[in-house]
Amino acid sequence: MTSSVSKVAFIGLGAMGAAMTRNLMNAGHSLSVYARRAEVMQPFAGAGARASTSPADAARDADVVFTNVTSTHDVEEVLLGPNGVIHGARPGTIVCDMSTISADATRSIAAKLLAAGIHMLDCPVSGGVKGAEAATLTILVGGKTEQLARVRPLLQKLGSNIFHMGDHGAGQVTKTCNQTVQVINIQGIAEALLFARANGVDCNKVVEALMSGFASSKMLGLMGPKMANRDFAAGIEARLHQKDFGLIVDMADDQGLPMPATRLVHEQLNELMEHGWGKMDTSNLLRVLEEQQKA
Amino acid sequence: MTSSVSKVAFIGLGAMGAAMTRNLMNAGHSLSVYARRAEVMQPFAGAGARASTSPADAARDADVVFTNVTSTHDVEEVLLGPNGVIHGARPGTIVCDMSTISADATRSIAAKLLAAGIHMLDCPVSGGVKGAEAATLTILVGGKTEQLARVRPLLQKLGSNIFHMGDHGAGQVTKTCNQTVQVINIQGIAEALLFARANGVDCNKVVEALMSGFASSKMLGLMGPKMANRDFAAGIEARLHQKDFGLIVDMADDQGLPMPATRLVHEQLNELMEHGWGKMDTSNLLRVLEEQQKA
Numbered sequence: 362m363t364s365s366v367s368k369v370a371f372i373g374l375g376a377m378g379a380a381m382t383r384n385l386m387n388a389g390h391s392l393s394v395y396a397r398r399a400e401v402m403q404p405f406a407g408a409g410a411r412a413s414t415s416p417a418d419a420a421r422d423a424d425v426v427f428t429n430v431t432s433t434h435d436v437e438e439v440l441l442g443p444n445g446v447i448h449g450a451r452p453g454t455i456v457c458d459m460s461t462i463s464a465d466a467t468r469s470i471a472a473k474l475l476a477a478g479i480h481m482l483d484c485p486v487s488g489g490v491k492g493a494e495a496a497t498l499t500i501l502v503g504g505k506t507e508q509l510a511r512v513r514p515l516l517q518k519l520g521s522n523i524f525h526m527g528d529h530g531a532g533q534v535t536k537t538c539n540q541t542v543q544v545i546n547i548q549g550i551a552e553a554l555l556f557a558r559a560n561g562v563d564c565n566k567v568v569e570a571l572m573s574g575f576a577s578s579k580m581l582g583l584m585g586p587k588m589a590n591r592d593f594a595a596g597i598e599a600r601l602h603q604k605d606f607g608l609i610v611d612m613a614d615d616q617g618l619p620m621p622a623t624r625l626v627h628e629q630l631n632e633l634m635e636h637g638w639g640k641m642d643t644s645n646l647l648r649v650l651e652e653q654q655k656a
Numbered sequence: 657m658t659s660s661v662s663k664v665a666f667i668g669l670g671a672m673g674a675a676m677t678r679n680l681m682n683a684g685h686s687l688s689v690y691a692r693r694a695e696v697m698q699p700f701a702g703a704g705a706r707a708s709t710s711p712a713d714a715a716r717d718a719d720v721v722f723t724n725v726t727s728t729h730d731v732e733e734v735l736l737g738p739n740g741v742i743h744g745a746r747p748g749t750i751v752c753d754m755s756t757i758s759a760d761a762t763r764s765i766a767a768k769l770l771a772a773g774i775h776m777l778d779c780p781v782s783g784g785v786k787g788a789e790a791a792t793l794t795i796l797v798g799g800k801t802e803q804l805a806r807v808r809p810l811l812q813k814l815g816s817n818i819f820h821m822g823d824h825g826a827g828q829v830t831k832t833c834n835q836t837v838q839v840i841n842i843q844g845i846a847e848a849l850l851f852a853r854a855n856g857v858d859c860n861k862v863v864e865a866l867m868s869g870f871a872s873s874k875m876l877g878l879m880g881p882k883m884a885n886r887d888f889a890a891g892i893e894a895r896l897h898q899k900d901f902g903l904i905v906d907m908a909d910d911q912g913l914p915m916p917a918t919r920l921v922h923e924q925l926n927e928l929m930e931h932g933w934g935k936m937d938t939s940n941l942l943r944v945l946e947e948q949q950k951a
Contacts (some may be wrong), residue, residue, distance in 0.1 A: 487869030487871065499869035522868040524861065527861075530855070531856070534851070534856075535862050538848035539848075539865075539869055541848040542841070543870050545847070546837070546844055549840030549841055549844075549918075552836055552840070552915040553837045556915065557830070557833050560911075561826070562833075567833050570817075570834075571782075571830070571833060574782030574834055575783065575834065575838050576782065577874045578875070578876075579871070581837065581873075612851070618945075620945075621924070621948075622844055622847055
């Protein structure tokens, strides 16, 4: 990272954002941080970061602004809202949005920022909190090659696999694909293990055997043992997958895309939320099936 | 393998069975073979195997009889039918059924064979024709420990991962789980790549990026590039997956198991068959979506 882009702001200090912020601070970067609740900023301020009063304030002296918040609305608010980054950042600043949001909204936000001379890259990630902590995230980038070249040294502090997927929104489109494949896979694992148990075969053995053949996957290795051992704690908070599937289904509707398994898994995730398991793991898709079996 | 079990019969010389038979012959075993069409046996007879006139004839001097045929009915026919193995095999013979069939039927067949002093192991496999040729199959075994110990040296000539899943039928239950996870995963990959293309992102890049994150799987590595490059040739003949999903849905119905994604993928596979793509690859699930998009 050249000295011209060493000043960094980080907005959104949830589990993922906090881990990324720590990695940037450990790499020696000067950080300003912003979170809605002041107490969330305390540990970072204690370690030398500047606690900001608003996203605009956080962005005031930054070369690169990272955002990692939950919803499309949240991203619009922190970037374009009354106290948003657009009102504090200097022209030439690059915004890296690590959130998982709508690709269409991303393109629209990028255009509005560019009108103020601010560049945007969509940079959603895969790899979870563990990947964020270990700086082994996969980062899916949409936007201009030139801007990615400028922030790549920073992104390399956060993840081990950086993919430039195309222009604005392409990172979000790829993240959508990632969630689609990942959670439909989890649903398949849940159905298989429901079947195994109903037929008296040990679920841990099934996971072990399947991991050696054509059914093997990262999710089978992670979620299979959790389901087999009935460990339903997060892990990956199911509410985030449910939010993502809402986005995907909306886009599929807008574009007239038949995505029947995606729609089905969205329904299963909605049921999961109704049971109150949203802050638990997506392995709870197995418990949704168990409830449907009782009904 | 002790000399007392070195005589082997192989019944069913399709792509998988033929590859396994060659591996057993290459390992120096004395083989008798049986296939419905005599010409299929010619290359094996030319290499020193005994071409048989019926399953009973193939089993006459065998210590271990392998069967690898398509349907539950086929297995019943070659084992219990008028010219079936049960009428030729000596007491103490072990039947290893490598076919993918109903777990319930397997338990019933095993009981009938045992009444004639013949032991059975269900040994369905995962790994495809390539795995059969390279002897790297995963073999999912159901039946008695003692019989598995006797045939294990033979199975090690066919596969690299042998899992004893439980008593009769447990191998088939595990294979069902394998197919459920594998093909639901393929459906998810198809939906994701349909979405990527509709949104202007390069499908090969998406596969590459997803392979580094939580969405990675054996099937994404195999089927993703095939779909991205529109290579729909088998590979894995979709008709076999469609057959397997018929079995799974039947068992789910009998047992009152909610397996909604399994049922949905069964419908997609049925449409694939209606398009006449059954002898092509299961990557054609993408083309089923494309047809649904046109409709």
